Amino acid sequence: MIDLDELAAAGIVDAHARRSLLEYLDSLGFTTDEMVEAEREGRLFALAGDAQMRSGRRVHSLRTVAAALGRPLDDIEHAWAALGLTVTGPDQIALTEADLEALRTWSDLSAAAGTASSLGVLRVLGATMARFAEAESSAIRGGVPEIQMNHTHDEVATARAYAAVTAFVPRIGKLIDAVHRQHLESARMYFEAVLSDTSATVLCGVGFVDLSGFTALTQVVTAAELSEILSVFTASVSDVVHADGGRVVKFIGDAVMWVTPTAEQLATAAADLVEHPKAREAGMQVRAGIAFGPILALDGDYFGNAVNLAARLVAAAEPEQILATREVSERLPEWPANPVAPLALRGFDRPVHAFALDRPPGQ
Known part of the structure; x- marks a missing residue:
């Protein structure tokens, strides 16, 4: 049973009026801290979907990734920028363990193929994934308008719809892997x-x-x-x-x-x-x-x-x-x-x- 007064005191606006949304998020196992962080970002309604979309909890900064990989911070900043991704600063906690492992793969590729070539691969990957993400988003927005708050005007309905479509994310990841292997052979x-x-x-x-x-x-x-x-x-x-x-x-x-x-x-x-x-x-x-x-x-x-x-x-x-x-x-x-x-x-x-x-x- 959630404590609405505790959530209100922690920073959830109109907690009692948003009881259905908070109970839904609680049933999925989200903590008070997670709800408060999402509320601070203005995305409490999207918490369930955002969590599924990410590759895990955000626990790393570019600086901690650089330390883990034993590379200069500048190298990691250049790699992240080559992917078309941004952070507010080198100490922002914005990366997951999966992000760390992805950058480890780039680091190893850099050692094998050279820095210039490996950064070129990252730039193509980043541009391709950015376009692919936009294509996905366009298709979903057109087919599932319930994911938009300005359409439903209902946080619970939007939260459920958004969580449902983001369940495709890991499956699309497998699709990308399979297609990548086919195109690599081609x-x-x-x-x-x-x-x-x-x-x-x-x-x-x-x-x-x-x-x-x-x-x-x-x-x-x-x-x-x-x-x-x-x-x-x-x-x-x-x-x-x-x-x-x-x-x-x-x-x-x-x-x-x-x-x-x-x-x-x-x-x-x-x-x-x-x-x-x-x-x-x-x-x-x-x-x-x-x-x-x-x-x-x-x-x-x-x-x-x-x-x-x-x-x-x-x-x-x-x-x-x-x-x-x-x-x-x-x-x-x-x-x-x-x-x-x-x-x-x-x-x-x-x-x-x-x-x-x-x-x-x-x-």
Whole structure:
């Protein structure tokens, strides 16, 4: 039995009026101190969900983690920042035992692969997890509006709904682990096909597609319609690129970048995308720019002249057109390629000779 007067004296505002919420939290085993701390943060209604979302009790600061790992505090601060995470200071108790072990993994990786490379991995991980967390949050907010106080205006209802959805967190952690292992194997197979030496340079194809007239489209459709269009587009791109042996590198607004080991796979994916029936059914006009050559693969992204060319070519392409570099055209003698007028592309001192590529007859 909870003592409402004791909770009120400890700092719980309107404890008697919030009896149902406090009894619910007490039934889950939360202590007075935990309730008071959550109240101080303005999240008493979210205590059950927040507790499930975290990887444990917050018992460490960056300073104590540094001491436990035997590393300078600066190293730990840089690693935490690379993950896109912040604390108010090195002595704030904000990390769990699981966080300590995660940073131990980074420390060991740093010793094996070097500080610069390991921090690069953390930056990609942090950015990926931040985007994934936002995607999760958006999906849940739309599907379970009861987790929002401004919707229910009922602390108990929100507390129960929030606790229910956060029960997925450990299961999603297992999902992430399984998918990570699958993608790691896929990446290994991809790099075995495009690496020629021990450097970070690969020889591969790179492509960009985007939606022609997307900016104008955003001004004449509703947010719901725009969401549907983008969902169809991104799903179609991912399915096509993967089916054609490529790897999606990133989505940039209405544009998508992908890479492939061969020029044939690159052009096939581009053709499948600009001709995709779902895109046409949705009234979307897709265009593509593709290039092939040596590219620097770094921190999950790609850099180099071929990348820049493909990015500029997609902007110059007509709706449902594939603009390819001479290198791509020469590697695909069976693909009809019509030269276009020399293009003045941003970032290139000289006009660029490109070709409008068509799928071979019968394919």
